[in-house]
Each structure stands twice: as structure tokens, then as C-alpha cells.
Amino acid sequence: MKKSDFLVELEDILQREESCNETDNLEDYEEWDSLSKMSIMAYYDKKFNIKLSLKDFKDLVTVNDLIALAGDKIQ
Amino acid sequence: MITFNKGQIYIVTGASSGIGEATALLLNELGATVVAIARNIEKLANMKANCKYPENMHIEIKDLTDDIEGLPKYVKELKEKYGKFSGMAYCAGISQIKPIQVVEFDDIKSVFDINYYAPIFMTKGFVDRRCNIGKGASVVAIASAGAIGCDPGMTSYAGSKGALISSMQSISREVVKQGIRVNCVSPTLIKTGMAGEIEMEYADGKYPLGIGEPDDVANMIVYLLSDKAKWLTSHNYVIDCGAII
Numbered sequence A: 001m002k003k004s005d006f007l008v009e010l011e012d013i014l015q016r017e018e019s020c021n022e023t024d025n026l027e028d029y030e031e032w033d034s035l036s037k038m039s040i041m042a043y044y045d046k047k048f049n050i051k052l053s054l055k056d057f058k059d060l061v062t063v064n065d066l067i068a069l070a071g072d073k074i075q
Numbered sequence B: 001m002i003t004f005n006k007g008q009i010y011i012v013t014g015a016s017s018g019i020g021e022a023t024a025l026l027l028n029e030l031g032a033t034v035v036a037i038a039r040n041i042e043k044l045a046n047m048k049a050n051c052k053y054p055e056n057m058h059i060e061i062k063d064l065t066d067d068i069e070g071l072p073k074y075v076k077e078l079k080e081k082y083g084k085f086s087g088m089a090y091c092a093g094i095s096q097i098k099p100i101q102v103v104e105f106d107d108i109k110s111v112f113d114i115n116y117y118a119p120i121f122m123t124k125g126f127v128d129r130r131c132n133i134g135k136g137a138s139v140v141a142i143a144s145a146g147a148i149g150c151d152p153g154m155t156s157y158a159g160s161k162g163a164l165i166s167s168m169q170s171i172s173r174e175v176v177k178q179g180i181r182v183n184c185v186s187p188t189l190i191k192t193g194m195a196g197e198i199e200m201e202y203a204d205g206k207y208p209l210g211i212g213e214p215d216d217v218a219n220m221i222v223y224l225l226s227d228k229a230k231w232l233t234s235h236n237y238v239i240d241c242g243a244i245i
Helices: A001-013 A035-050 A063-067 B018-029 B040-050 B067-080 B105-128 B155-176 B197-203 B213-223
Strands: B009-013 B032-040 B055-060 B087-090 B140-143 B181-189 B237-238
Touching: A001 A063, B009 B018, B009 B067, B009 B105, B018 B040, B018 B087, B018 B213, B032 B040, B032 B067, B040 B055, B067 B105, B067 B155, B087 B105, B087 B213, B105 B140, B105 B155, B140 B155, B140 B213, B155 B181, B155 B237, B181 B213, B197 B237, B213 B237
Parallel strands: B009 B032, B009 B087, B032 B055, B087 B140, B140 B181, B181 B237
Antiparallel strands: none
16 A cells, blocks of 8 residues: 555544644644554554554554554555 | 524434434424435425424435445535534434244344444444534434333344444443533334334333323434533433333
């Protein structure tokens, strides 16, 4: 998946009125909470067959860090 | 006194008859803008002809079971057309009385499609932050007292409503942080087109205050949609004239 496509999907998962950018700080998103993390986990599992755990989210800072969790599946 | 203003926009499904019609008419009478959804254009047009403020009553023809997974997108399209929603009353539904011996899978599926899957996916669309006003938004789904005190022959119907009550409670806890309230109203038999001959026979003598009218339920729904109910969420309110619970 292209990064640009993922950013649109992320906007939808988080139900954001504004677009998401690679360098955005996740903690700045009002929508970034435990439920949205669960939604991301479900999305990664279904879309990329990647099973994340909550500890994977612990050190995330930016959207780019989230993208990195998908390895080469988001380019 | 409960009042609304026309900037408060409410979705009402099943708005062409029974409880949905009574809810749409009452919301409109109290000043809200209503997006009234149903399948039957003649009945919807008739409902609109009877409303107090036709300029605040918008009708949308839609069979909610046509594309259930597409319902969140449908809600989004409605939001683009009308603006962010203050609430939704999900009143569409069907009844079915069939003893378990003759219940087929398709019977259960057809009941679950409109009584369970459609309200879940409409709610999924509604609670999307981009579709509602946030704090103060309210969802009310019509379940049934039959989900709690079940009569015979209600395998599909009672199951669908029981599932709806449980799911709505879970959803309510997901969205409470956004200030969205989610409740169910569970009426017993109400005098509507949905109440068939067998139901009416069951009901004979069962209700000390007589059989309920659509307005008896609509009043509760509108209260739950209003800011007067700002502290109420995550519950199922039984309206049964004391007959079942």
C-alpha cells in the first residue's frame, strides 16, 4: 500500500475531519485513544496480516512510526 | 418542557408508520429538523403532509437492508446533504411469529437484517465523529420488551432485539467519551400496523392500562433524544405498562 493511501485510511479509522500527515504527532490527535489503537490493531490484522499488541504502541510518536510497524507493506 | 430548534437535525428510520412516524411528527412539532427515512414514498409523503413544519421535515426513500455494510457511507452522505446530526431514532423493524419447529435460517436472517444489522451499521455511521455534533448527540434504538419477557414463537424477533440491546450498550461505552448517549427503548405490544392478529390475541387482558399507542413510545424516545436526558446513557428503557417486567 502507498503511504498516501494509508494516510487516507488512517483519517477514516480515526474519523478525523482533517487529513493525516506522516510527521503528525499521534498524541496531538484528539481521536488517539485506546479504542482507536484497537481499531488500528484490527486494521493491521485484516489488511496486512500483522498482529500488533498494545506494547507496540508504547513508543510510537509520529504517524511515520505507526507506518513503520507495517514494515514493507506500506511504502 | 422539551423543545428543539431547527438546527438540531435528527434521523428517524421507519418514519412512515407506527412508532417511527409518531417520533418524526413529535420531533418536528417540537421544532427539530427531521430526516425521515422509510421505504414507502406514499406513506412518507402522507406523514409529511400531517407534520407541523413541512419545511423542517425531509424525506428519504431507502430500504436499509439493500446494502447494510454501506449504511455508514449512507449516513455520511446524509450528513453532507443536511449537516451534522444531533440524534437518531432507529425505529425500522419487522416482527415475526414462528414456532421453532418451522423457523428456517432465512427467517432469522431477514429479521436480523432489519432489526439488528441495519441499526448497528446505521449507528456505526452516526457515531463517526464527522457525522454528529459530538457532546449532546443521542441515539435511541427501538428494541422490545419481548427480548426480556419472551412469548412463544419469538425466536428470531426476540433474538434480534436482545442482541441489539447488548450491542447498543457496548457501543454506548465506546462513544460516551465523545459525549454521545446511546439508549434502547423496549416497548411491549403497541397498536401499529406491525401488530398482527396473533399478537393482539396474546395481548387481550394483559395490559392494565390498555394496549399502548405509538405516542406512548415516541414521547420516551424524544425525551431520550433531548438534552433533558443529558445524564442518561447505556440503558434499555422498558415501556410495558407493568405487564412484563
